[in-house]
Amino acid sequence: MAAPLTRADAEELLYREALYLDRRDWDAWLALYTEDCVFWMPAWRDETTPTADPDAELSLIYYRGRRNLEDRVWRVRSGQSVASTPLPRSVHAVTNVLIEHADAASADVAASFTVHRWDPRSERQHVFFGTYRHRLVRDGDEWRIAAKTITLMNDVIPTVVDFYSI
Amino acid sequence: MDLASLIDDRPEDGVFRVHRAIFDDQAVFELEMARIFERGWVFLGLESQAPGPHDFFTTTIGRVPILVTRDGDGKLAGFVNSCPHKGSRLAQTQTGNARLFVCPYHSWTFDSAGRNKNVKWKKAGCYAAAFDADGHDLARLPAFASHGGFVFGSLSADVPPLAEHLGDAARLIDLIANQSEQGVELVPGGVTFTYDANWKLQLENCSDAYHFTSAHPSYIRILERRREAPDASVTRSVWEKDAAWSEETKGVAGGSYSFPHGHVLNWGRIAPSDALPLYESVDRLAAAHGDAVRDWMFNMRNLTIFPNLQIAENASSQLRVIRPISAGRTEMRTWCIAPKGESAAARRQRIRQYEDFFNPSGMATPDDTVSYENCQRGFASRVEPWLQGYARGIGASVAGGNAFSDPIGLSPERSVLADAQLCDETLYHGYYREWARRMAGAGAA
Ligand code: FES
Ligand SMILES: [Fe+2]
Numbered sequence: 001m002a003a004p005l006t007r008a009d010a011e012e013l014l015y016r017e018a019l020y021l022d023r024r025d026w027d028a029w030l031a032l033y034t035e036d037c038v039f040w041m042p043a044w045r046d047e048t049t050p051t052a053d054p055d056a057e058l059s060l061i062y063y064r065g066r067r068n069l070e071d072r073v074w075r076v077r078s079g080q081s082v083a084s085t086p087l088p089r090s091v092h093a094v095t096n097v098l099i100e101h102a103d104a105a106s107a108d109v110a111a112s113f114t115v116h117r118w119d120p121r122s123e124r125q126h127v128f129f130g131t132y133r134h135r136l137v138r139d140g141d142e143w144r145i146a147a148k149t150i151t152l153m154n155d156v157i158p159t160v161v162d163f164y165s166i
Numbered sequence: 167m168d169l170a171s172l173i174d175d176r177p178e179d180g181v182f183r184v185h186r187a188i189f190d191d192q193a194v195f196e197l198e199m200a201r202i203f204e205r206g207w208v209f210l211g212l213e214s215q216a217p218g219p220h221d222f223f224t225t226t227i228g229r230v231p232i233l234v235t236r237d238g239d240g241k242l243a244g245f246v247n248s249c250p251h252k253g254s255r256l257a258q259t260q261t262g263n264a265r266l267f268v269c270p271y272h273s274w275t276f277d278s279a280g281r282n283k284n285v286k287w288k289k290a291g292c293y294a295a296a297f298d299a300d301g302h303d304l305a306r307l308p309a310f311a312s313h314g315g316f317v318f319g320s321l322s323a324d325v326p327p328l329a330e331h332l333g334d335a336a337r338l339i340d341l342i343a344n345q346s347e348q349g350v351e352l353v354p355g356g357v358t359f360t361y362d363a364n365w366k367l368q369l370e371n372c373s374d375a376y377h378f379t380s381a382h383p384s385y386i387r388i389l390e391r392r393r394e395a396p397d398a399s400v401t402r403s404v405w406e407k408d409a410a411w412s413e414e415t416k417g418v419a420g421g422s423y424s425f426p427h428g429h430v431l432n433w434g435r436i437a438p439s440d441a442l443p444l445y446e447s448v449d450r451l452a453a454a455h456g457d458a459v460r461d462w463m464f465n466m467r468n469l470t471i472f473p474n475l476q477i478a479e480n481a482s483s484q485l486r487v488i489r490p491i492s493a494g495r496t497e498m499r500t501w502c503i504a505p506k507g508e509s510a511a512a513r514r515q516r517i518r519q520y521e522d523f524f525n526p527s528g529m530a531t532p533d534d535t536v537s538y539e540n541c542q543r544g545f546a547s548r549v550e551p552w553l554q555g556y557a558r559g560i561g562a563s564v565a566g567g568n569a570f571s572d573p574i575g576l577s578p579e580r581s582v583l584a585d586a587q588l589c590d591e592t593l594y595h596g597y598y599r600e601w602a603r604r605m606a607g608a609g610a611a
Pocket of ligand 1: 249271
């Protein structure tokens with residue numbers, strides 16, 4: 001019988017995701033996700049509460065289906081988006097990784113992140129910070145991301161925020 | 167500063183030019199705050215942001231914090247959000263409910279109608295008689311009014327009635343307000359972003375048909391990718407059937423209308439289609455308002471109510487409030503605006519379409535705001551100080567309306583009928599004529 005996810009497994013996967021984003025290895029990043037994945041960054045309802053129902057409330061990003069992430073990757077590769085050309089440099093730091101639930105088939109993992117972003121064009125740097133919640137599912141010998149929720153704490157956006165800097 | 171020299175407006179010569187200094191000179195900015203924002207009508211919010219007794223919302227007029235609150239009898243009023251004692255801000259959240267506002271600094275207390283209810287330890291305070299002769303209520307906005315649920319206020323009493331300020335642009339607010347019998351609301355979850363450029367770049371961009379295929383090709387291509395392989399996971403688009411934005415489209419594709427006091431609309435023909443969340447009401451709206459009004463509700467429309475309100479109904483429906491911070495920095499508060507009572511499916515579709523296009527985390531707005539910042543860098547030059555972006559359409563602009571405005575009783579001051587490639591720039595003239603008039607010290611009237 002397959003073993004439940006360990007914290008080491010979770011850290012390995014989350015750190016890899018961060019590395020792929022910072023290396024701009026988009027294909028490796030996309031491959032971490034299931035085809036029907038949910039990728040969700042809520043907006044904030046008020047000073048203290050993020051939005052909770054993506055069908056009735058606004059999100060900063062909400063996609064159901066990996067092809068939407070493939071579209072976002074296509075956009076930054078296309079050279080047809082001035083906001084994405086040249087891409088800013090970033091470093092993701094993922095910490096406080098905890099398993100909140102795990103069984104043989106799935107796991108919920110909580111973590112914190114900071115993303116340091118330097119945009120050479122505007123000579124501006126910014127730190128986005130918040131929490132992640134990953135729902136991971138077993139796919140043979142591997143774990144994949146079935147859902148990722150990004151709660152961005154500092155949500156006054158300096159001009160642009162994209163999937164690669166959260 | 168010679169403000170008159172910053173707008174070169176010579177209709178008889180076919181010339182309209184704007185000087186780069188209006189975008190990056192901090193002295194110009196200070197005057198804009200004093201003469202445009204703090205001396206005329208400014209959009210504050212929607213009545214539905216404070217729906218019940220004692221509900222409130224906060225905003226700003228220029229640099230001044232504003233509190234809009236509904237009293238126990240349901241009457242809405244606007245106040246300066248600052249305690250008369252030593253100036254502290256009272257309400258500190260964007261929205262809330264409060265029968266009483268207790269000042270966090272020394273506990274002076276005000277009710278939801280702005281009346282002072284308590285000065286802490288008043289008797290023991292050994293005040294002079296002169297103190298009692300002063301009022302201690304919150305400073306009330308000298309002008310406060312709403313149209314169709316859209317609330318406006320002014321820090322100066324020297325303004326015309328709101329109906330006169332809005333003029334026929336009020337009919338364009340009605341096209342939004344009347345989409346539901348219950349009015350409109352903001353979808354929960356506001357999004358705020360900043361950009362390092364002048365506020366008037368946002369003013370102009372909303373009215374800028376010329377940039378769409380240049381700044382947003384990645385968005386347009388992604389709509390094509392989705393159209394080639396539609397499935398339930400991708401959002402449908404208003405543009406998936408209608409090629410109104412396509413440069414190949416022939417015939418009248420839309421145009422622009424300019425109104426007195428700086429309000430403008432640019433629009434494009436969009437046939438009612440089930441890609442639009444409003445489609446579920448297509449028959450009801452025709453029955454209630456007639457075919458002409460109904461068709462206009464489905465057209466793509468970007469409306470600016472000068473100086474700080476924009477409502478874009480194109481990829482989805484967005485309400486934007488422009489908050490200038492300095493000559494080179496602007497904050498945008500944005501919401502998805504929607505008819506109350508629409509079905510859950512329509513609401514979901516509206517939200518998905520909105521996130522994709524309008525968010526600073528979406529696939530279109532960042533390509534606008536980064537361009538504003540590139541412009542702001544370029545404005546530093548005075549080698550050729552005059553900008554050339556106000557000339558398209560001068561040969562097509564006519565006084566009055568046209569065959570599209572007449573059926574809905576809309577009487578603009580000027581109009582342009584455009585094919586897909588005309589991309590009128592004369593509608594900006596409306597902004598800058600009002601800007602010049604107000605900056606010269608004219609009252610908002
Ligand atoms: S500043 Fe409000 S009570 Fe003193
Ligand atoms: Fe744009």
